[in-house]
Amino acid sequence: MATPNPEFAVKSGLALIIPTRNRPDLLRRLLANLEQVSLKPDVIIIVDSSDAGKYSELKSEFIYIHQIMTEYKSAAIQRNIGLDYLNNYKKAKDIGFISFLDDDVMVPNDYFELVLRGLTQTKDCVGLSGIAKTSEDTRTKIRRNWLTDWIGITGNPGALTSAAINISPIGLTTKSEVDWLIGCSTWKAISFHDLRFEPDFYGQSIFEDVIISVRARKQGKLICDPSIVLQHDLATEGRPIARDHYLNWVKNRFRIFSYDVPNLSKYKFWLLTLLLIANSALLAPFSTRNRDKFVGLALGAKQIVAQRLHQ
Numbered sequence: 001m002a003t004p005n006p007e008f009a010v011k012s013g014l015a016l017i018i019p020t021r022n023r024p025d026l027l028r029r030l031l032a033n034l035e036q037v038s039l040k041p042d043v044i045i046i047v048d049s050s051d052a053g054k055y056s057e058l059k060s061e062f063i064y065i066h067q068i069m070t071e072y073k074s075a076a077i078q079r080n081i082g083l084d085y086l087n088n089y090k091k092a093k094d095i096g097f098i099s100f101l102d103d104d105v106m107v108p109n110d111y112f113e114l115v116l117r118g119l120t121q122t123k124d125c126v127g128l129s130g131i132a133k134t135s136e137d138t139r140t141k142i143r144r145n146w147l148t149d150w151i152g153i154t155g156n157p158g159a160l161t162s163a164a165i166n167i168s169p170i171g172l173t174t175k176s177e178v179d180w181l182i183g184c185s186t187w188k189a190i191s192f193h194d195l196r197f198e199p200d201f202y203g204q205s206i207f208e209d210v211i212i213s214v215r216a217r218k219q220g221k222l223i224c225d226p227s228i229v230l231q232h233d234l235a236t237e238g239r240p241i242a243r244d245h246y247l248n249w250v251k252n253r254f255r256i257f258s259y260d261v262p263n264l265s266k267y268k269f270w271l272l273t274l275l276l277i278a279n280s281a282l283l284a285p286f287s288t289r290n291r292d293k294f295v296g297l298a299l300g301a302k303q304i305v306a307q308r309l310h311q
Helices: 024-034 075-087 111-121 146-151 208-216 242-258 266-286 288-310
Strands: 014-020 043-048 063-066 097-100 125-133 186-188 221-232
Touching: 014 024, 014 075, 024 043, 043 075, 063 075, 075 097, 097 111, 111 125, 111 186, 111 221, 125 208, 146 266, 208 242, 242 266, 242 288, 266 288
Parallel strands: 014 043, 014 097, 043 063, 125 221
Antiparallel strands: 097 186, 125 186
16 A cells, blocks of 8 residues: 655656565665755655565655555556556646656766756657666677668667667767667656556566557657666566566567557568577577577467467
8 A cells, every 4th residue: 555645845847656576775775866866856656566565664755555466576567556646646737757767776966857858858759768877788789781780680779670679779979869768767747648558567577668668659759868877787686587588578579569660570570589599599508598598589489479379
């Protein structure tokens, strides 16, 4: 249950929604970080699905919702719970912006000033993010050529390729319009009056940020500003094992074809998926992760086919 509605004076017109699960130390760190920001959200909604019970160290100005997940344990559902609560909030009409942060991030002191300035100063912009520096930033880059571009493996930073691959916005040098925003993003509140995240994705969700982005993009522009940098630690708690990660990655990517997204190709989706399955099968004898990747990709593809045949 949520705590009683605290009174708050609207200053920034910003609400912040934080999903968390079994990460009390990281949540504690984030909340300490938010104490230092120069422009504070008017209301912070924490949606906690921890199994161990309620987080008991919150100050009274936070809205805290502790809800045990049963069938689907998903950050996307937690964001939806926060959105639904906010829509019924007695001062929700004074909220013009909604921001989402994961519990394992840290933001610069001027973070909210920068994102709100970008949202209000860019014509027709409905959502904006910075870039998230993570431990994966040094991963090997695929060399671009006509073949990798045609298959849809590569693209410009922030793009969604024809094979439904979302390209990291890291690499942008100037504020740019993009196809999708990372999960730690900020939006005009009106964008979420009738918009919700996918309700049946599991755990880390995987690809829910892309789907919500392409749906919101019908309302206006999505902007990424690379001068706004978050620290995202990619905490291991709550993340799926490699097999489940790749299974969900395939299945959830295919969901994008349920929406009217220009320039996507099922042919390229399947071509790339089969190439990845074949590649991981060749590498499977050399590492457990490659074996898990092969199994996950193959199971994901099999489930998509089975579902299509059943329809």
